[in-house]
Amino acid sequence: MNDNINTAYEHIPAEKFAFVQENENLHDKELQTKARSFFADALLRFSKNKSSVIAAWILLFLILYSIFAPLISRYDVKDTDSMYVNYPAYNRTICDLNIGIMDGAKTFDSQNDTAMNFWRGIAEETGMNPVIRTVGTHETDVKQRGQIVKRYTYDIEVNAYYALGMVYRTFSYAEFQNIQNWQNETGIQVIYPYVEPSDINGIKDNPSVWYEVDSKGAAILDADGNFVPAYSTHADKAGAEYNSIRIPGDDGSYVYSTAKSGSVQCRVLYYNYYIYVNGHEPNYLLGTNVMGMDLFCAIGIGARFSLIFAILVSAINLTIGAIYGSIQGYYGGYIDLALDRISDILSGVPFVVVTTLFQLHLSRKVGIVPSFLFAFVLTGWIGMAALTRKQFYRFKGQEFVMAARTLGASDRRLMFKHIFPNAIGTIITSCALVIPGVINSETTMTYLGIVDLSDFAGTTIGTLLSQGNAAATTAPHAMLWPSVFLGLLMIAFNLFGNGLRDAFNPSTRGVED
Amino acid sequence: MIKYTLQRTFYMIIVFTIITLMCFVLIRMLPQPVLPPEDPHAQVMEMRREALGYNEPYLVQFGLFVKNVVTKFDWGLSEKLYFGQDVWKIFSGKLPATMVVNLYSIILSIPIGIALGIFAALKKNTWIDYLISTLTMVVISVPSFVYAFIIQYLFCYKLGWFPFLVKSGTDWLSWPMFVSMVPAIMSLSFGVIAGFTRTTRAELTEVLTSEFMLLARTKGLTKAQATIRHALKNCFVVIVPGIFGEFIGILGGSLIIERIFSVPGVGSLTLNAINGLDYNIFILSTCFYTAIGLAASLVVDVSYGFIDPRIRMGSRK
Numbered sequence: 001m002n003d004n005i006n007t008a009y010e011h012i013p014a015e016k017f018a019f020v021q022e023n024e025n026l027h028d029k030e031l032q033t034k035a036r037s038f039f040a041d042a043l044l045r046f047s048k049n050k051s052s053v054i055a056a057w058i059l060l061f062l063i064l065y066s067i068f069a070p071l072i073s074r075y076d077v078k079d080t081d082s083m084y085v086n087y088p089a090y091n092r093t094i095c096d097l098n099i100g101i102m103d104g105a106k107t108f109d110s111q112n113d114t115a116m117n118f119w120r121g122i123a124e125e126t127g128m129n130p131v132i133r134t135v136g137t138h139e140t141d142v143k144q145r146g147q148i149v150k151r152y153t154y155d156i157e158v159n160a161y162y163a164l165g166m167v168y169r170t171f172s173y174a175e176f177q178n179i180q181n182w183q184n185e186t187g188i189q190v191i192y193p194y195v196e197p198s199d200i201n202g203i204k205d206n207p208s209v210w211y212e213v214d215s216k217g218a219a220i221l222d223a224d225g226n227f228v229p230a231y232s233t234h235a236d237k238a239g240a241e242y243n244s245i246r247i248p249g250d251d252g253s254y255v256y257s258t259a260k261s262g263s264v265q266c267r268v269l270y271y272n273y274y275i276y277v278n279g280h281e282p283n284y285l286l287g288t289n290v291m292g293m294d295l296f297c298a299i300g301i302g303a304r305f306s307l308i309f310a311i312l313v314s315a316i317n318l319t320i321g322a323i324y325g326s327i328q329g330y331y332g333g334y335i336d337l338a339l340d341r342i343s344d345i346l347s348g349v350p351f352v353v354v355t356t357l358f359q360l361h362l363s364r365k366v367g368i369v370p371s372f373l374f375a376f377v378l379t380g381w382i383g384m385a386a387l388t389r390k391q392f393y394r395f396k397g398q399e400f401v402m403a404a405r406t407l408g409a410s411d412r413r414l415m416f417k418h419i420f421p422n423a424i425g426t427i428i429t430s431c432a433l434v435i436p437g438v439i440n441s442e443t444t445m446t447y448l449g450i451v452d453l454s455d456f457a458g459t460t461i462g463t464l465l466s467q468g469n470a471a472a473t474t475a476p477h478a479m480l481w482p483s484v485f486l487g488l489l490m491i492a493f494n495l496f497g498n499g500l501r502d503a504f505n506p507s508t509r510g511v512e513d
Numbered sequence: 514m515i516k517y518t519l520q521r522t523f524y525m526i527i528v529f530t531i532i533t534l535m536c537f538v539l540i541r542m543l544p545q546p547v548l549p550p551e552d553p554h555a556q557v558m559e560m561r562r563e564a565l566g567y568n569e570p571y572l573v574q575f576g577l578f579v580k581n582v583v584t585k586f587d588w589g590l591s592e593k594l595y596f597g598q599d600v601w602k603i604f605s606g607k608l609p610a611t612m613v614v615n616l617y618s619i620i621l622s623i624p625i626g627i628a629l630g631i632f633a634a635l636k637k638n639t640w641i642d643y644l645i646s647t648l649t650m651v652v653i654s655v656p657s658f659v660y661a662f663i664i665q666y667l668f669c670y671k672l673g674w675f676p677f678l679v680k681s682g683t684d685w686l687s688w689p690m691f692v693s694m695v696p697a698i699m700s701l702s703f704g705v706i707a708g709f710t711r712t713t714r715a716e717l718t719e720v721l722t723s724e725f726m727l728l729a730r731t732k733g734l735t736k737a738q739a740t741i742r743h744a745l746k747n748c749f750v751v752i753v754p755g756i757f758g759e760f761i762g763i764l765g766g767s768l769i770i771e772r773i774f775s776v777p778g779v780g781s782l783t784l785n786a787i788n789g790l791d792y793n794i795f796i797l798s799t800c801f802y803t804a805i806g807l808a809a810s811l812v813v814d815v816s817y818g819f820i821d822p823r824i825r826m827g828s829r830k
Contacts, residue, residue, distance in 0.1 A: 009538060015625070027605060049658065213563060240794060274821075298827065344528055345528050345532060347532050347533050348528050348529070348803055348806060348807055349535075349536070349803060350802040350803060350806060352768065352783070352787075352802070353536060353798075353799045353802065356787050357536065357539050357540070359544055360790075361539065361542070361543070373711055380589065413564075433630075434652065440656050443656060444656065444658075444768075444769060447658060447769065448769065448784060448787065449680050450784075450787055450788075465659075465662075468662075469658075469662065472665060472670070473666070473670045474664055476666055479662050479666075483659040483663075486655075486656065486659060487651075487655045487659050488655075489654055490654040491650070491651055491654045491655065492653075493651065494653070494654040495650070
């Protein structure tokens with residue numbers, strides 16, 4: 001044997017060789033992986049695009065919100081409260097945790113001693129302390145009778161729901177009795193002893209004052225710094241019998257109502273009165289707007305309408321545009337030219353004008369929503385038609401079309417069985433970008449008040465925004481939440497649409513058109 | 514080229530006439546507002562209506578309308594909001610406010626938009642590019658009244674830098690007027706800036722990767738020289754028509770922004786006319802907005818041919 005193994009291959013003995021296979025056929029291995037369809041491929045590409053996936057999740061969340069929020073909420077869009085108007089977010093359970101959210105907090109700047117006493121008065125009488133926390137203290141030197149005196153003012157956060165305190169309400173005798181019965185049942189006190197305005201320096205517009213005040217409306221405190229009650233004991237002025245919960249310290253002489261012609265007027269603790277009327281405590285997760293509507297529910301209702309409307313409009317426009325564009329693209333020539341002129345003319349009319357004219361002409365005959373829909377449909381399909389036309393020009397000269405034609409396929413069959421399916425990916429993905437456009441226009445029109453959909457839809461995001469805009473400084477949350485919702489919805493839709501487009505047409509990735 | 518421009522202009526006039534005819538007839542078909550019976554001018558108005566053929570067929574009415582507009586530039590009288598006043602006078606009185614606000618806004622926003630776009634394109638695929646692109650996307654997606662609210666709340670209320678509404682008066686170019694217009698200008702600018710940033714970035718990134726840029730670098734130009742002399746020139750072929758379009762668009766303005774900041778402009782007038790059903794003002798606004806829209810698209814299309822000699826508009830091949 002040779003020492004060099006590398007050159008020894010010439011002398012391998014024959015018995016070391018064996019057949020790989022002898023009496024069987026040789027096969028290619030079957031493909032173990034599954035064939036990937038066009039849609040699965042697109043889906044894979046889509047899921048690699050991180051921002052679009054996040055957008056899809058946000059979109060899903062917003063859609064779920066619009067479906068479930070109005071169901072979860074204790075309120076309906078028709079439930080409007082006349083007192084809790086533009087109030088901040090509040091939920092009793094979360095408020096009691098004292099973590100700074102949903103506590104109905106409103107900031108009051110520079111509260112002097114008179115104002116602080118007023119808050120204390122509400123806290124003492126109702127047992128609900130409106131002052132949540134003191135944010136800042138200011139010290140000023142004031143000259144009084146020749147002496148420098150330090151005065152303090154406070155910036156405080158106040159629970160607006162507690163701070164509302166007492167209101168005057170006028171009841172019929174039966175209603176008055178009902179409230180008393182309810183008080184006895186539940187132990188929640190709604191009616192508080194009446195205070196005659198003549199006893200508190202003639203203050204008629206501030207039912208939360210129950211103590212003796214000076215001519216400026218500041219509380220007169222006794223030597224220990226306590227309030228001096230000024231409850232009415234004029235039994236002769238009482239409106240009706242009162243046989244229910246009395247406040248502590250009442251020896252039975254306090255009067256709980258005053259007579260008005262045929263009815264009684266009471267001082268009512270609005271928070272508890274609200275419980276009596278509605279059966280539950282105020283529970284406004286996003287606060288209320290200028291109508292006293294629960295925003296949590298109203299945004300959901302508005303979004304529901306916007307989404308359904310946008311999807312409906314896009315579906316109709318898609319159909320019309322696809323048919324129109326197919327005819328244009330397939331036949332070409334003079335038909336294309338003539339149809340193009342029609343769409344040119346229609347696209348020249350400003351959308352505001354179209355909407356207004358349709359509203360003026362049709363809203364009485366067919367209703368506001370259908371006429372709004374027609375306005376969208378009149379010009380909305382043009383973009384879709386142009387897109388389809390382009391796709392048809394691309395495909396109609398190709399061999400497979402010629403082959404089908406040679407086999408005797410009719411025009412309609414060629415258009416919709418052979419060419420159209422090739423264009424469908426582009427068309428459907430552009431639909432995802434049409435929807436936010438429709439929502440945007442719809443919101444704009446309702447925001448501007450050109451179309452008023454509140455009778456049909458309850459409310460819309462645009463209506464909520466224009467209502468919120470009226471009190472944008474005092475109650476920014478009423479503008480903020482609909483804005484946040486709309487902003488998120490638009491961003492998510494656009495990102496999602498872009499992602500879909502890139503996934504379905506990888507060649508156009510990153511190209512804006 | 515000139516032939517093409519003339520052709521397009523002629524065609525635009527035809528489209529404009531057809532749209533005006535449609536809107537005119539639709540508006541005249543509506544029940545006309547009842548004139549106040551006590552007003553001594555009501556009788557005059559009634560006679561004017563008679564003269565304008567309100568009881569004749571619509572085509573005759575349209576003929577009279579066009580005749581008045583073409584010969585005397587008479588758009589009729591306001592019948593509701595500004596009873597008895599000449600519509601064109603009211604309208605032209607509102608134009609300066611809209612134009613000034615929009616002019617300021619595009620003068621500010623076009624350079625910023627283009628600069629941001631160039632910056633993003635040069636820093637492609639760095640965090641700066643991602644930041645600019647994301648912000649652009651957000652601004653383009655979010656409707657303008659949302660950020661108008663943010664601007665109003667932040668700058669006018671919390672910081673107190675600017676007044677809430679545009680100041681009254683007609684001193685359009687004075688400093689206090691400018692200050693009071695700043696929130697409106699900002700709200701208008703965001704959209705324009707974002708639009709220009711996006712177009713510039715997209716164009717420039719494409720141009721920067723083309724082969725002639727490589728050639729420019731190989732022949733010894735620095736990156737800055739190559740970008741300014743070759744890339745920007747090419748990318749302006751797309752941007753400049755956009756700028757022309759914007760300049761025509763300043764006449765139209767924005768309904769929403771004018772409403773929010775109560776700019777006494779054409780947009781507010783149109784909205785008031787719609788809500789108050791003042792048809793003569795509405796017809797004028799309709800014609801005005803239609804004309805602007807058509808003119809903008811015409812200018813954009815035609816200017817492509819003038820800017821870039823490689824593009825032959827309307828040629829057969």
